Amino acid sequence: MSVLVFAESSEGKFKKIAFEAVSYGKKIAQQLSTQLIALTINAENASELSTYGANKIIKVNNETLSTFNAKVVSSIIAQAATQENAEVVIIDSSSNGLYVAPAVATILDAGYVSNVIEAPSNTSPFTVKRKTFSNKAFSHTEISSAVKVIGLAKNSFGVVASDEAATEEDFSPEIANSGVNSTAINKNAGKVSIADADIVVSGGRGLKGPENWNLIEDLAEVLGGATACSKPVSDLGWRPHNEHVGQTGKPVASNLYIAIGISGAIQHLAGVNASKVKVVINIDPEAPFFKAAEYGIVGDAFEVVPQLIEKLKEFNSKN
Amino acid sequence: MKILVCISHVPDTTSKINFTAENAEFDSNGVQFVINPYDEFSLARAMWFKEKQGASVTVITVGDASTEPSLRKSLAIGADDAIRIDAQATDGITVAKQLAEVIKSNAYDLILTGRESIDYNGATVPGALATLLDYNFINACVGLEIEGTSVTASKEIDGGTETLGTELPAVIAGQKGLVEEKDLRIPNMRGIMMARKKPLQVLPGIEATSSTKDVSFEKPAEKSACKIVTSVDELIDVLHNEAKVI
Ligand SMILES: Cc1cc2nc3c(=O)[nH]c(=O)nc-3n(C[C@H](O)[C@H](O)[C@H](O)COP(=O)(O)OP(=O)(O)OC[C@H]3O[C@@H](n4cnc5c(N)ncnc54)[C@H](O)[C@@H]3O)c2cc1C
Ligand SMILES: Cc1cc2nc3c(=O)[nH]c(=O)nc-3n(C[C@H](O)[C@H](O)[C@H](O)COP(=O)(O)OP(=O)(O)OC[C@H]3O[C@@H](n4cnc5c(N)ncnc54)[C@H](O)[C@@H]3O)c2cc1C
Numbered sequence: 001m002s003v004l005v006f007a008e009s010s011e012g013k014f015k016k017i018a019f020e021a022v023s024y025g026k027k028i029a030q031q032l033s034t035q036l037i038a039l040t041i042n043a044e045n046a047s048e049l050s051t052y053g054a055n056k057i058i059k060v061n062n063e064t065l066s067t068f069n070a071k072v073v074s075s076i077i078a079q080a081a082t083q084e085n086a087e088v089v090i091i092d093s094s095s096n097g098l099y100v101a102p103a104v105a106t107i108l109d110a111g112y113v114s115n116v117i118e119a120p121s122n123t124s125p126f127t128v129k130r131k132t133f134s135n136k137a138f139s140h141t142e143i144s145s146a147v148k149v150i151g152l153a154k155n156s157f158g159v160v161a162s163d164e165a166a167t168e169e170d171f172s173p174e175i176a177n178s179g180v181n182s183t184a185i186n187k188n189a190g191k192v193s194i195a196d197a198d199i200v201v202s203g204g205r206g207l208k209g210p211e212n213w214n215l216i217e218d219l220a221e222v223l224g225g226a227t228a229c230s231k232p233v234s235d236l237g238w239r240p241h242n243e244h245v246g247q248t249g250k251p252v253a254s255n256l257y258i259a260i261g262i263s264g265a266i267q268h269l270a271g272v273n274a275s276k277v278k279v280v281i282n283i284d285p286e287a288p289f290f291k292a293a294e295y296g297i298v299g300d301a302f303e304v305v306p307q308l309i310e311k312l313k314e315f316n317s318k319n
Numbered sequence: 320m321k322i323l324v325c326i327s328h329v330p331d332t333t334s335k336i337n338f339t340a341e342n343a344e345f346d347s348n349g350v351q352f353v354i355n356p357y358d359e360f361s362l363a364r365a366m367w368f369k370e371k372q373g374a375s376v377t378v379i380t381v382g383d384a385s386t387e388p389s390l391r392k393s394l395a396i397g398a399d400d401a402i403r404i405d406a407q408a409t410d411g412i413t414v415a416k417q418l419a420e421v422i423k424s425n426a427y428d429l430i431l432t433g434r435e436s437i438d439y440n441g442a443t444v445p446g447a448l449a450t451l452l453d454y455n456f457i458n459a460c461v462g463l464e465i466e467g468t469s470v471t472a473s474k475e476i477d478g479g480t481e482t483l484g485t486e487l488p489a490v491i492a493g494q495k496g497l498v499e500e501k502d503l504r505i506p507n508m509r510g511i512m513m514a515r516k517k518p519l520q521v522l523p524g525i526e527a528t529s530s531t532k533d534v535s536f537e538k539p540a541e542k543s544a545c546k547i548v549t550s551v552d553e554l555i556d557v558l559h560n561e562a563k564v565i
Contacts, residue, residue: 102446111530145530193478
């Protein structure tokens with residue numbers, strides 16, 4: 001028996017969510033008094049995972065896997081789970097993680113619970129807490145199958161150091177037929193993605209028009225954050241769809257979410273509520289967002305934001 | 320081309336979510352149910368294929384009779400026929416098993432779903448369904464073209480998009496981008512009248528037990544009041560020293 005974590009990497013490097021998934025896996029391995037095994041694919045620095053508690057690292061190195069293919073990767077995770085006799089398989093909630101997890105569970109005839117935010121409250125029956133109803137509620141969900149697949153919500157458990165001396169092994173799984181082929185990847189060069197960002201700066205209709213978006217972009221830049229927007233802003237074509245956050249757009253679970261000229265409609269809040277600290281800048285003190293935020297400034301964005309950018313530049317130069 | 324669009328019948332986005340039976344059950348009292356917003360994009364794209372390239376469009380849901388208004392609405396939007404699998408939807412993988420059973424005997428070329436349902440947010444059904452059927456699968460699809468049996472799709476990835484090619488039969492999980500918001504369909508009077516005469520078939524479900532069960536629910540804790548700051552200096556100070564996020 002073991003706990004298996006798929007530690008995702010991109011161009012050889014682990015993302016923070018991989019460390020979070022390993023930290024989470026460690027907790028469950030301790031609860032079950034068993035080994036934590038981490039699976040890596042073409043990762044350069046696999047041994048790093050021992051810092052978060054992996055007892056064994058199984059490494060796939062295969063050039064044909066340089067572009068991510070969901071079918072191939074889900075088959076590899078399932079093969080690793082079978083080889084390692086894993087009782088629990090943990091997968092992160094990156095776009096790749098969400099793509100593969102249901103397939104892994106189906107191959108393993110396992111129960112799958114996504115959006116999990118805490119370590120199991122009980123291991124028999126195995127019970128986890130997950131976000132449901134678009135962040136308007138939580139469910140305590142029992143998993144009764146022998147193998148359990150858990151999709152860990154981003155920025156929920158945190159990264160926890162736990163030093164182990166891990167053994168490392170090469171793993172050569174069968175490579176499944178890909179079925180789907182990648183022909184191009186278009187990344188917004190030089191921009192932090194909403195999924196990866198610790199800080200997200202978001203603009204709404206209160207900004208009046210796309211010509212004012214330098215405020216949002218400049219603020220995001222001084223904070224090292226990503227830019228986002230409310231749904232009407234993307235529907236109006238002021239900003240691209242991939243910036244639309246909320247219940248029907250991208251979910252945000254960052255450390256800091258700054259909402260500027262956004263009223264705080266229920267559908268918007270549902271998608272961003274999982275962020276740890278929310279700041280609202282709005283001219284209307286009655287805007288519903290003030291009820292959902294930790295901090296707020298009542299004021300005109302066109303006055304407040306330029307000041308904030310200037311003061312943050314000063315702050316950055318001192319810190 | 321035979322298209323099947325999977326419809327999830329969910330609480331309207333404005334719904335207040337409450338629970339009954341000592342927080343063990345979702346309280347549907349006073350809740351307005353709608354077609355899952357993501358599924359509307361998939362349905363609208365299916366209608367586009369029907370009108371521009373020739374296709375039949377069937378909509379399907381797994382659930383009890385209370386889900387039928389969403390199927391009728393889909394018919395009013397223009398789907399040709401509807402299927403309801405008469406089974407309690409108890410988790411994503413079980414729903415996928417129910418759907419797979421019907422699809423196996425019906426040779427659909429293209430299965431369209433939403434990326435996730437806005438109630439249980441499982442994001443499970445499409446990937447599980449594709450795996451059960453051994454069909455090609457594209458998640459988070461924001462652009463879809465089909466020529467013959469060849470599929471070109473655009474998928475959202477973290478920080479951008481990826482262009483993917485595959486072959487039918489395929490399962491595609493859609494979201495905004497598949498069509499634009501303005502191209503979503505609202506049923507008109509004629510559509511609503513016609514929908515009444517279109518076939519809605521009720522099929523029995525298979526025996527399938529779920530491996531997961533929501534045993535209780537909880538609402539987020541009441542938030543403490545927002546701290547209003549009066550200057551950007553104060554804001555930077557609290558974010559740095561109190562919240563420790565910058
Ligand atoms: C099915 C459905 C799904 C939806 N999904 C989403 C979703 O995923 N995400 C989403 O965002 N919305 C969603 N919506 C839309 C949502 O209901 C709101 O309409 C939307 O969030 C409002 O966007 P907004 O806050 O930018 O605009 P408004 O509501 O118009 O708010 C603008 C705000 O700017 C403030 N303002 C004006 N001038 C200034 C100034 N100079 N300085 C500072 N503040 C100023 C105003 O006081 C106001 O509060 C959905 C709606 C439906 C029906
Ligand atoms: C009385 C009752 C109890 C329930 N208890 C639970 C529970 O304990 N745990 C739980 O997870 N869910 C429960 N459900 C919800 C129901 O099972 C969900 O439809 C199912 O779990 C799929 O949700 P998902 O979030 O995984 O869907 P997702 O995988 O997020 O949905 C993605 C897409 O799959 C398709 N799809 C989803 N559901 C259906 C469907 N029913 N029919 C056709 N297509 C569909 C849609 O295209 C949707 O956009 C319950 C429902 C009822 C009525």
